[in-house]
Amino acid sequence: MKRKIFFLQLIIFLFLFTCFLEVYAADCPHAVAGNYTLESSCIVPEGMTMSVLEGGLTINSGVTLTISSNSRLTFTPGYMLISLNGTISLASGATILEKSHYVELNSASAASCSSICLTEHPGTTCTGIGQDSYAVDTYYWRSTACSGGSCEYIVGDCSTVMISQCSPANTCCSIETYWTRCLCVDE
Numbered sequence: 001m002k003r004k005i006f007f008l009q010l011i012i013f014l015f016l017f018t019c020f021l022e023v024y025a026a027d028c029p030h031a032v033a034g035n036y037t038l039e040s041s042c043i044v045p046e047g048m049t050m051s052v053l054e055g056g057l058t059i060n061s062g063v064t065l066t067i068s069s070n071s072r073l074t075f076t077p078g079y080m081l082i083s084l085n086g087t088i089s090l091a092s093g094a095t096i097l098e099k100s101h102y103v104e105l106n107s108a109s110a111a112s113c114s115s116i117c118l119t120e121h122p123g124t125t126c127t128g129i130g131q132d133s134y135a136v137d138t139y140y141w142r143s144t145a146c147s148g149g150s151c152e153y154i155v156g157d158c159s160t161v162m163i164s165q166c167s168p169a170n171t172c173c174s175i176e177t178y179w180t181r182c183l184c185v186d187e
Contacts (some may be wrong), residue, residue, distance in 0.1 A: 025040075025041040025042050025043050025064070025066065026040070026041075026043070027044075027045055027048075028042035028044050028050045028065065029042075029050065029136070030048070030049070030051070030128040030138075030183075031050065031053060031128045031134065032051075032053065032055070032136060033054060033055065033132075033134035033136050034054060034055040035057075035058070036055060036058070037057075037058040037059075037060060038059045038060060038063055038065055039060050039063065041064040041086075044065075044068055044072075044073065044094075045068055045071065046068040046071060047068075047070050047071060048068075048071050049071065049072050049073075049125075050067075050071075050072075050074070051073075051099070051101060051127055051183065051185055052076070052079070053079075053101055053134050053136070054076045054079055054134075055079055056080075056081030056082065057075075057082050057083070058082075058083040058085065059082070059084055059085060059087070059088065060085055061086055062086060063085075063086035064086060064087040064088075064089055065087070065088050065089070066089040067088070067089065067090050067094035067095075067096070068091050068094065069093045069094060070093040071091070071095075072094065072095045072096070072099075073094075073096045073097075074097060074098065074099040074101075075096075075097075075098050075099070076098070076099075076101060077098045077099075078098075079098075080096075099186040100185070100186045101183060101184065101185045101186070102117075102120070102121050102124065102184040102185075103133070103135045103181050103182065103183055103184070104121075104181065104182045104184060105175070105179065106129075106179060106181065106182050107162060107175050107176045107177075107178075107179035108162055108163065108164035108165065108169065108176040108177065108178060108179065109162050110162070110163055110164065111162065112159050112162075113126040113158045113159075113160070113162075113182030113183075113184075114126045114159055116182045116184070117158075117184035120184065121184045123187050124184035124185055124186055124187065127158070127183050127184075128157075128183040129156055129158060129160065129180045129181065129182055129183065130181055130183070131153055131173075131179075131181065132181070133181070134181075134183070135180070135181035135183035136183065138156065138157065139153040139154065139155060139156065139180065140153065140154060140156045140160060140162065140178055140179060140180035141153050141154075141172035141173065141175070141177055141179050141180065142165060142177050143165055143170035143171075143172060143177045146165065146166035151172035151173070151177070156180060158182070160180070162180060163178055164176065165177045
């Protein structure tokens with residue numbers, strides 16, 4: 001009898017422990033470039049997109065990629081390759097598909113990347129920003145002062161407006177500040 005109770009308790013503990021791990025998994029990156037390996041479990045939050053740009057996705061053993069309701073995992077056309085050593089969990093309305101992406105420079109435009117994507121590529125949505133060539137690192141550049149300042153990068157998102165910082169314009173990496181690149185993905 002004691003053995004049965006012990007095993008029942010063990011099964012309940014393992015079930016609850018597994019549920020606890022899934023609930024507290026981190027959000028997946030909004031975008032990754034090149035061949036990317038998912039090394040820990042993550043969740044694409046409801047209504048959001050994770051984009052794999054010009055590469056494939058490997059999901060390591062013991063790792064779960066959870067794609068929530070009405071969320072999507074997108075790949076650049078011609079690159080859709082998933083090496084599945086772990087698990088993909090798809091909620092109702094979740095999709096995995098190929099979608100074109102565009103990267104646009106947003107420099108002192110007085111606009112957010114959400115606006116830039118809609119203007120430059122109608123039918124797209126901004127899924128991320130970055131000062132890197134794929135717009136996946138979530139940073140934008142600004143100068144620390146209008147005269148003699150140094151350049152620094154700050155975390156932002158698709159709603160961050162890239163204002164003209166100084167007159168005459170300051171530059172970081174030879175581009176007028178504030179600046180970033182916008183990742184625009186087909187709807």
